Amino acid sequence: MSNPNVKPATGKLGIMVVGLGAVSTTFMTGVMMARKGLAKPVGSMTQYDKIRVGRGENKKYLHYKDIVPLAKLDDIVFAAWDVYPANAYESAINAEVLKEKDIEPVKDELLKIKPLKAAFDKNYAKRLDGDNVKQCKDRWDMMEQVREDIRNFKKETGVDRVVVLWAASTEIYVAPDKNVHYKLDQLEAAMKANDVDHISPSMCYAYAALKEGCPFIMGAPNTTVDIPAMWQLSDETKVPIAGKDFKTGQTLVKSGFAPIIGARMLGMSGWFSTNILGNRDGLVLDEPANFRTKEVSKLSTLESILVAEDQPDLYSDIFHKVRINYYPPRNDNKEGWDNIDIFGWMGYPMQIKINFLCRDSILAAPLCLDLCLLMDLAHRAGRYGTQRFLSFFLKSPQHDYTVDEVPVNHLFQQHTMLKNAIREMGGYEADEEID
Numbered sequence: 001m002s003n004p005n006v007k008p009a010t011g012k013l014g015i016m017v018v019g020l021g022a023v024s025t026t027f028m029t030g031v032m033m034a035r036k037g038l039a040k041p042v043g044s045m046t047q048y049d050k051i052r053v054g055r056g057e058n059k060k061y062l063h064y065k066d067i068v069p070l071a072k073l074d075d076i077v078f079a080a081w082d083v084y085p086a087n088a089y090e091s092a093i094n095a096e097v098l099k100e101k102d103i104e105p106v107k108d109e110l111l112k113i114k115p116l117k118a119a120f121d122k123n124y125a126k127r128l129d130g131d132n133v134k135q136c137k138d139r140w141d142m143m144e145q146v147r148e149d150i151r152n153f154k155k156e157t158g159v160d161r162v163v164v165l166w167a168a169s170t171e172i173y174v175a176p177d178k179n180v181h182y183k184l185d186q187l188e189a190a191m192k193a194n195d196v197d198h199i200s201p202s203m204c205y206a207y208a209a210l211k212e213g214c215p216f217i218m219g220a221p222n223t224t225v226d227i228p229a230m231w232q233l234s235d236e237t238k239v240p241i242a243g244k245d246f247k248t249g250q251t252l253v254k255s256g257f258a259p260i261i262g263a264r265m266l267g268m269s270g271w272f273s274t275n276i277l278g279n280r281d282g283l284v285l286d287e288p289a290n291f292r293t294k295e296v297s298k299l300s301t302l303e304s305i306l307v308a309e310d311q312p313d314l315y316s317d318i319f320h321k322v323r324i325n326y327y328p329p330r331n332d333n334k335e336g337w338d339n340i341d342i343f344g345w346m347g348y349p350m351q352i353k354i355n356f357l358c359r360d361s362i363l364a365a366p367l368c369l370d371l372c373l374l375m376d377l378a379h380r381a382g383r384y385g386t387q388r389f390l391s392f393f394l395k396s397p398q399h400d401y402t403v404d405e406v407p408v409n410h411l412f413q414q415h416t417m418l419k420n421a422i423r424e425m426g427g428y429e430a431d432e433e434i435d
């Protein structure tokens, strides 16, 4: 079965990544190694997961690629922007995520990925001081330069389509402002007036991508495309957006574990999450204004899974706290501790402890691949606006907060949304209710 409304994935798919750090080089190296048959893309839904289609006697379980037309790993061409001039090979070595034996076989390909000059403002990430940065008259000019980069990349490589993925550092928190971020004309006026307090560099990348017809994915917790003006631009250009913040370690566990408590009608009085992390991401997040963006994102998970209004006896008084501590010896190998205070019959307290020794970029890389392939698919299927079916991959799923929409954070409900969207785009019936 195929859906005639979804265009085929012909030609090459360009993936332009903002940031050429630990996550993006781990992603690129893994894709290059996998297409040589030297590594497996473990953790990737698009490469491994099977979805049931049809019912009863007609049911079968198919890989995504057998339901919808997906770009192949061989079709991907990478490019990147970064504040630092190191190429993808040097950056992969510096990141110390992968062993040299897993990088060397694709060294030549990685060497060719030299970062384009970044659209950057040091006030948005004080701990960074690279000089591979665009000189810009104002934010409008910054955006125009990014558009030119995208056009040049298309011309030079001959790629058919481009997806832009933000895997750069977390910017300082930009709270959505009704006078700037709610209407597209206001946003454009602020860019032209060089309102540097309200227009982050990431907004310039996103605006440029959408204007060039490229889906945009926000992998950090930045509010970039999580504002009504960008939803409007996405609707007008008919180009999809997704965000925000890759759901990798602790929040993945949280959104998968909290449903156990909710399903058994146990109570919760507190959830304390803390981490130690020593990579450049950790360094940037050590700055309070940058951590604030992450904190807002991480804190949003529990309240829509354990809903106080539905069960006031059980969830009306949850103390939820999240901390990230910069600790260089651990580099990318983050350690997260969760202490969960729950209560049972007659209110008797109990505790659960979770200790996750993870590898941040190893968890994030398959998400980058899946988000890029599925956003490219969504675009070819004629979808635009916020792609809620991708919430499964995101810590703080975008939702329309102007009409009090509640985001879905429950991991298994998100999985259902993902499967249903794939079924629909494949011309099958979406058949699992989300309760």
Ligand SMILES: NC(=O)c1ccc[n+]([C@@H]2O[C@H](COP(=O)([O-])OP(=O)(O)OC[C@H]3O[C@@H](n4cnc5c(N)ncnc54)[C@H](O)[C@@H]3O)[C@@H](O)[C@H]2O)c1
Residues within 6 Å of the ligand: 018, 019, 020, 021, 022, 023, 024, 081, 082, 083, 084, 095, 118, 119, 120, 121, 125, 128, 130, 167, 168, 169, 170, 171, 201, 202, 219, 220, 221, 245, 246, 247, 248, 249, 279, 280, 281, 360, 361, 363, 364
């Ligand atoms: N790894 C995970 O598990 C995970 C989970 C959720 C979100 N994230 C987010 O993903 C992002 C990337 O993480 P990482 O570990 O690769 O960090 P990193 O510090 O290794 O890489 C980020 C890169 O972005 C560059 N950069 C910063 N601002 C830029 C700009 N305006 N334009 C171009 N480049 C810019 C930096 O120079 C740096 O090289 C971070 O925002 C992080 O919070 C990561």
